Amino acid sequence: MKMVMDSSTLISVSSNCFMNVFNRYCKKNNIKPIITPAVYSESISRPWHIKRFELNAVRIKDAVDSGLIAVAVINKQIAFDSQRLMDLANSVASLKQRNLKIFHRGEAEAVALAKNISARVLAVDERTTRTLIEAPQSMQSFLTRRYRGDVVVSQEKAREFQEEVSDLLILRSTELFALAHADDCFPPDLKTTPKALEAALYAAKFGGCAISFKEIQEHLKKQR
């Protein structure tokens, strides 16, 4: 199964030292993670020469070199679709008749790649891409709160965007960790204990995964 990964999830998996766990889980379930060249550049090429970030870049490059993660080629169709999706997403919300450009080319490219290679899963930890795909209409209340009114969310554009991506399932690193835990892929790095799962979920959250404490707590409660 193909799974397109955004840099936010890739960074979370790598910086929390879960690359080996992730590798075992993917191999066991025949999952093929794929990234765009932009994600490769963000996660490897750019941090490669920066002392503070190079360890993570080395880990991710190893995962690419070992064949765990594939790097896609962006053809004309994907480039065209990513521009179209970006334009559409960036016309969903407006403030004082000016479109809020909330969606970035890199994220749009990942979504367009998933569509073009018929990947059903997109791994993304950041909030905006997920909201745009799953519930763009909900941006109205969120943005109104943030900008204290004046924000207009075009329900038509939101629906149009959602229709384009409706068959994509979003996973965050928290779900990847929970899936790997449920499938006993933590060992030998970690034991398959409730505490290890709890620690992994909180590590993902503190690493920037868009998930609330409440959501994690409720999930852990059900596991007990």
Added chain:
Amino acid sequence: MEHRLIENFLVKTKTAFINNDVSALKNISNEVLKHAVIKTDKHLAEVAVLGYALMKLSSKNHIIKSSSWESAKNKIALHIDKTRLSLSDSNKLSFEKEVIRLHESVMAVDSQLGYYVMNTVAKARLKLASSAYALGLSLGSASDLTGADKKELMAYIGATTIHDEEHVEMTIAKRMKKFNNLLGA
């Protein structure tokens, strides 16, 4: 480029900086950032970064009590003026060059008097990228607008309550179930 807006905010920033008005610097930076987000304007974002970095420098006792602070301050003020003047040149490259020089003059204070490896300008980028993300921009857009590193931005956001204010669309268990269904299909 939003010439008038940038000029206006540079004047305000300089005045607040000269007067050691830390809270005004913070407010100006927040206000400029909002404009930068709405207009997707990196030049405005640079002014917001400047305001926040100056606010941080001006709020540190060991810096403002240092004997070299006054001369450093004058130098920065001079660079703000030069940056403002570069706006009259229609070539935005000259403005961008001046902004780099201005940021360098701020970083020089850091390397001379600061305690941290990460400089104040980089910290300001991170803080403002986090605010831009809170204002609805995606991680990529926030990082692109402010020049903050994505990995650091994620870690920074992870230490905030931004993600705790969210409405839950689908629980972890539900996502897992859907994924397992796809795997089994």
